[in-house]
Amino acid sequence: MIHSAADIPVWAAIAVAFFLLVGSGLALIGAIGFLRLPTFYERIHAPTLGTSWGIGGVMLASMIFFTVSSGRLVFHEILIGIFVTVTTPITFMMLARAALHRDRAEGNGNVPDKQNKSQVAQDVLGVNEPGNG
Amino acid sequence: MLPYPLLTLSLVLMWLLLNGFTPGHLVLGILVAVFASWAMASLRPDKPRLAKWYLLPKLFGIVLYDIVRSNIAVALIILKIGRRSHNPGFLTVELDVENHLAIAVLAVVVTSTPGSAWLEYDSNDRTVLLHVLDLDNEAEWRNTIKNRYEKLLMEIFA
Numbered sequence: 099m100i101h102s103a104a105d106i107p108v109w110a111a112i113a114v115a116f117f118l119l120v121g122s123g124l125a126l127i128g129a130i131g132f133l134r135l136p137t138f139y140e141r142i143h144a145p146t147l148g149t150s151w152g153i154g155g156v157m158l159a160s161m162i163f164f165t166v167s168s169g170r171l172v173f174h175e176i177l178i179g180i181f182v183t184v185t186t187p188i189t190f191m192m193l194a195r196a197a198l199h200r201d202r203a204e205g206n207g208n209v210p211d212k213q214n215k216s217q218v219a220q221d222v223l224g225v226n227e228p229g230n231g
Numbered sequence: 232m233l234p235y236p237l238l239t240l241s242l243v244l245m246w247l248l249l250n251g252f253t254p255g256h257l258v259l260g261i262l263v264a265v266f267a268s269w270a271m272a273s274l275r276p277d278k279p280r281l282a283k284w285y286l287l288p289k290l291f292g293i294v295l296y297d298i299v300r301s302n303i304a305v306a307l308i309i310l311k312i313g314r315r316s317h318n319p320g321f322l323t324v325e326l327d328v329e330n331h332l333a334i335a336v337l338a339v340v341v342t343s344t345p346g347s348a349w350l351e352y353d354s355n356d357r358t359v360l361l362h363v364l365d366l367d368n369e370a371e372w373r374n375t376i377k378n379r380y381e382k383l384l385m386e387i388f389a
Contacts, residue, residue, distance in 0.1 A: 131309035143364040146345040174248040187342035
């Protein structure tokens with residue numbers, strides 16, 4: 099079934115346009131930040147704009163548009179939101195830990211050193227932990 | 232018969248959302264969900280114990296509100312609208328929560344809030360390393376993680 103965008107009432111059109119603009123605007127700002135922020139650890143924050151309210155806004159717009167234009171409740175887009183939210187941290191953690199590992203091994207930047215931290219914990223708590231890793 | 236009732240229910244709901252609600256799809260969805268949860272049972276994951284499940288909507292509301300706020304904050308930082316430049320930094324937080332599922336939920340919450348990223352969790356000393364885009368007030372960030380999220384999570388997954 100083809101839905102014509104001109105057939106939906108004005109209030110729905112305004113809501114759809116609003117959420118689409120907010121969502122895609124945030125995704126755009128995220129992309130700009132991804133390009134402009136200076137360090138890797140700062141850049142990792144920028145795309146979360148797109149994966150949180152970026153996807154949320156587009157999702158809401160899609161739900162409103164298809165619910166109004168087809169006359170029945172359409173909300174399976176929520177699954178996209180759920181899966182994007184649940185899977186993003188996995189990618190981020192892998193990227194961040196790879197970067198941390200490289201920075202620690204090469205000793206560049208001021209990344210917190212895991213080895214030292216564990217050593218401190220050992221000294222303070224008297225914990226005898228097995229080798230790191 | 233049903234080792235993971237919540238998983239089975241979510242799978243049925245997902246099947247119906249994707250395929251539309253018809254009696255045929257209800258039957259097919261239930262079949263798929265039951266077999267999938269049997270497959271899950273053979274992996275023997277920890278069974279989550281939800282002590283106060285009714286607090287979940289509260290957590291959801293808080294997180295949704297925080298995501299909106301931090302979205303605006305990070306967007307302003309990127310567009311350089313703020314009065315001062317931001318101050319990125321690492322932050323180590325000691326966690327009291329031990330339940331694996333609760334830690335996973337906390338990781339999702341922290342990561343989906345723009346401006347803070349969950350880098351690595353150390354199960355030896357139970358600390359987590361975070362990176363914060365605007366580490367203006369370290370105590371406030373620590374307070375947010377510990378009191379706003381962790382306390383609630385520990386109540387939910389008691």
